Amino acid sequence: MRKRDPQPWLVDDDLWARIEPLIPKQPARSGPGRRPVDDRKVLCGILFVLFTGIRWEWLPSELGFGCGMTCWRRLRDWNNAGVWQRLHEVLLAELRAAGKLDLSRVVVDSSHVRALKGGPKTGRSPVDRGRLGSKHHLITDAGGVPLAVLLTGGNRNDVTQLLPLLQAIPPIRGKRGRPRRRAPKVYADRGYDHDKYRALVRELGITPVIARRGTEHGSGLGKLRWVVEQSFALLHWFRRLRIRWEIRDDIHQALLKLGCALICWRRLHHSKS
Template sequence: MPVLPGFITAPLWEQFQALLPERTVTQPLCCHRPRIPDRVVFDRLLARLVLGGTYQQHADQTCSATTMRARRDEWIRAGVFEHLHRFALEAYDQAVGLDLPDLVVDGCIVKAPCGGQNTGRSPVDRGKSGLKRSVLVDGSGIPIGWVLAGANRNDSPLPRPTLETLAVVGLRLPDAITVHLDAGYDSRQIRELLAELGCIPNITPRGTFLPINHTHRWVIERTNSWHNRGFAALAKVTDRREEVQNAWVALASAIIIIRRLIRRSWPLYRWEGRPARRP
């Protein structure tokens, strides 16, 4: 049984395959084991992202855990995962349109039992090792950028690098941008940062209770739920290296964007492979 519907994996693999680097054969023919097809390895990595677990649990006679890790690192060095996320954003922006006048930033803490980079003692999990993911989304909850840090890191230093990911993805920004933040960011430092970046702050005052559905921040809570509930490898991070952690977030975010793109485009467009019902 596939871990994702075919109407998602088909365009995902088509774009992923187009980004793979060209290979040059350096060994003579018939003198080595044949290379495992990229699609087989991609399906195994996709299964690990969605279902979690170790690489050995997703390996079989067609693809070993060593091959999964080696091919993953090869694709990370080629920048395939970050380019995939960027192209998914561009496709969504062209077909539907990103809601860039309203941006939301927030962080969530997940388990990281193996430690490694971007980990620290979690204040919400009895001091166990954890990872904090500071995410930037548009007004409809589409993940634009993120910054990874230890679970013990304070929220106040993270909005600057998180907002700076806007320049990395290269989107055309509107003249006026409102940044929505919760009460944890209500400080003079954050307001000065937003003024420096030319953004309008909309921060919940400290000591004031506002139901989240009365604010614009509910979309990022939904996106964090998409990340953690839809992809077990993000809810419990076992990879120790930063580049691998970022690659998983990029692949999961690209899947979220493609799913939202299909859902929003379903009543507006017709295309080959369009699902019979609105997903």
Template sequence: MPTAALWAAVEPLLPAAHRLGRPRVCDRQMFFAIFYVLRAGLQWKALPRCLGVASTAHDRFQRWVAAGVFRQLWVLGLLELHIESRLDWSFQSLDGCQTKAPLGGQAVGPNPTDRGKGGVKRHLLTEAQGLPVGLAVTGANVADVIQVQAVFDSMPVLPSPDTDEFPQGFCADKGHDAKAVRHLIQQRGYVDHIQSRDQEATLCKTPGYRARRWVVERTHSWFNRFRRLLIRWEKQVDNYEALLHLACANIVWKQSLLFG
């Protein structure tokens, strides 16, 4: 469940409550209910009554999605770490992960690895510690190479200027191997580390070489611990992205609390 510190961070971001009508269920209880749905992977109607009424929790979730609360929570955590110079910009890793989307909806496409069934892909960029710093959502049939710019555009924070003297690495698999991508990362001042698994495995045998691509793959594994993200049930892409942003926020704020 979310910590008290995570609730303390999100509380100021919540929109003002309407004062008319029935007594309002407290926001804290609804936030914990939403987080429980994300973590346990259950449907809204299956929410335990001890956490609140399912319809109320879902309505509160929709309102907060419209207000951009979950993205702001992620951004706030990154900004705090960035100001304290606790983000490691020595290299960044990018990778995509496909999941099923049986109900269809926005940003869903035929999954080429699942007999053309409906699927979604999250394109995730992390810094060197594995903290998510960029995220884009597309259909499962969208090629990785055409989403690199979109992921860069989604970054809430950018490396500090004082890191320019230390070239930053850009790490990705062969799915991102294209002239346009290499040109893009060169324009941004990155050192190219787009390699296949075999190439990186060979380089890992070199003394002093630091493997990089596994970092983003580990972060995808962290995402999959939120069982609601294993299969996309949301038809509206805004709702799905909000759950991803909440997972991002939890990972970032957990890092802040561990080393704060």
């Protein structure tokens, strides 16, 4: 799954060993008809769409991944079964066990993407000439590892998602003792500057370190916040996430979660190589 891999959509044995136990078993078919496509091949088809940004209906049949609608349905069904969320949690636990997760602080930010077909969780963006779009809201650890991602309309204020992002961090295992869900500090830019939300964050036992509006740049906080921008660059390296093509918000959210899990997998895979 490395960036230089000419076929990054092919699922290697190590990654498949983590995903296969999470996928619900399909009921055995007793009657006549076409046999269902193998789950691993379907996953490769889903990743092909995620990496290339191709339309589902244009998925080449000669690749052997099944038709685009088969991949779309499995993506939907596996998302409803919580496969992508559990995969993300499994990889986060492995990263923590390997000492590759730094929960001394978390960093939040958002990124706007156009939604060319509309749908739920879209809105007129004030920073994109009123064009319809959505926002990706991301929270990472101190090293840029994605911990959670949320989807909202493009007209939603960033600060409204500060608490939901903190609450969306799953319980992260990997070490003895209780799972970790919090970091002592949260870093954010001026878009999150609101005293009401600072107070709400403090009620969670977390110290907000948020830049103030109207103050000069050069506070030094950017040296710690840049990791979330790097994570957005990695997330939007998946071409299907650069523009929201899905009308259904749950499908786009599923691709976002899968993208975050793949970033975690790369970080874990590189730490072992």
